[in-house]
Amino acid sequence: MARSLRATGGTARLRRVALIGIDGSGKTTQAHRLADALTAAGRPATYHRNAGGRRWLGRLANRLGRPDAQRLVGRNGVLAVESVLRWLAIAAALLSCLVTGRTAVMDRYSACQYASIRAHGGQRWERLARVGYRVFPPPQVTFLLTVDPAEAYRRIERRGDDHETMGWLTAADTAYRTLPEYPSFVLVDASGAPEDVERRIRAHLAAWLPAEAGPPALDASAADVPVAAAIRGRSPVQARP
Template sequence: MARSTGTRYGTARLRTVALIGVDGSGKTTQAHRLAEALAAAGHPATYHRNAGGRRWLGRAAHRLGRPDAQGLLGRDAMLLVESVLRWLAIAMALLGCLFTGRVAVMDRYAACQYASLRAHGGQRWERLIRAAYRVFPQPQVTFLLTVPPAEAYRRIERRGTDQESLPYLTAADLAYRTLPESPSFVPIDGDRPADQVAREIRAHLAEWVSVDDEPDEPGPQRYRPWLPGPVTALVPIHALPWTTGPVAIQARP
């Protein structure tokens, strides 16, 4: 498929796209959709959920009678463990895509760890963590999904798979907006139906992903492989069939 080379993203082949934002902003839903859209447009992609283990640690804490991961390990230890686990996840994702040539669609990236440090009051570790994460290349595009903290809190409570406090979500939202990297983020209003959010993300990647803005023709629905089906609610990550590791999404013939 021929592509124009005169775009703001330059002539390089698309390799890495990151979706970041507070919990409940819709990162996972949109990352899956984007990987599918890229594959349908002829760019095989792999979804990677670069989690820091806080959900797993939180469940372990509950089993041991502690309120959360911070209560189990202490704030500093929790942040360091989270930083190491996320570093390993990102490293494995990048290496896998380097060898396979697939596009890496990153559900969370380095900026998520910097924001977590700031939101949890762990700024003293930020310089060290940044030094460790500096080995990772910057994604060609980083989408920052934004939602009001109160809406993010409602979504998290509704899905019922994890817990976050409203003060933490408010602090994390501010942290993302004030990171030194924030001017390079592409802000996406995540407080809209998932179809609209997905369409805007694809529009920013129009060099690689076809975007169909024409109204549906009357009669039978046309087949549009780049346009995922409608989503009526956020799908909890644990309910998806691809949660045990990276998801390789093949391009359709």
């Protein structure tokens, strides 16, 4: 478990931060922005996209005349491929940041795989995935970007490079909210403009950013409510399964 900022005089080093949420919640945009903001503030950071390959599998399925990845390799096949590819991506990201000393800004982490498994209805696979992913240290902060599935659907349709059903997005949203790690996530309303979402995220990381680099502090009514709150001088830590 990471040491609290209070115990280290407010100078604890941010080594791992993860952004998670349903497709269309803005994870990738905000992870890129956060990596850039940390680097500009003198905390060198690297963006890592820990994808599970589901989009790639879906495109392959379409080329082979199947409507989706599940029709191509079956539910168990999708979950197996996702679990392995995401595990490898996270391992590579952690190793890279261990070697370079840079902060790892994770676009998706282990919780994304657990949520995907739940949304697919493969609870047996979740137990296996948790055994394999247990080797990874929890992020010091895990931001769950929350957005209504209907808005997420509209965003995905606008970008036009993939497709998700409302049923899947709703199931994934429910899956995140029922994970045992959920109370440790910092909830960020991602329904607004990217700039507003970025300000909320950076406000929660103010303890790790120089005063001049961070945005104005949000008042209690404007800030999102994290269960493990960085703004109270503690380092929010994702619970181990």
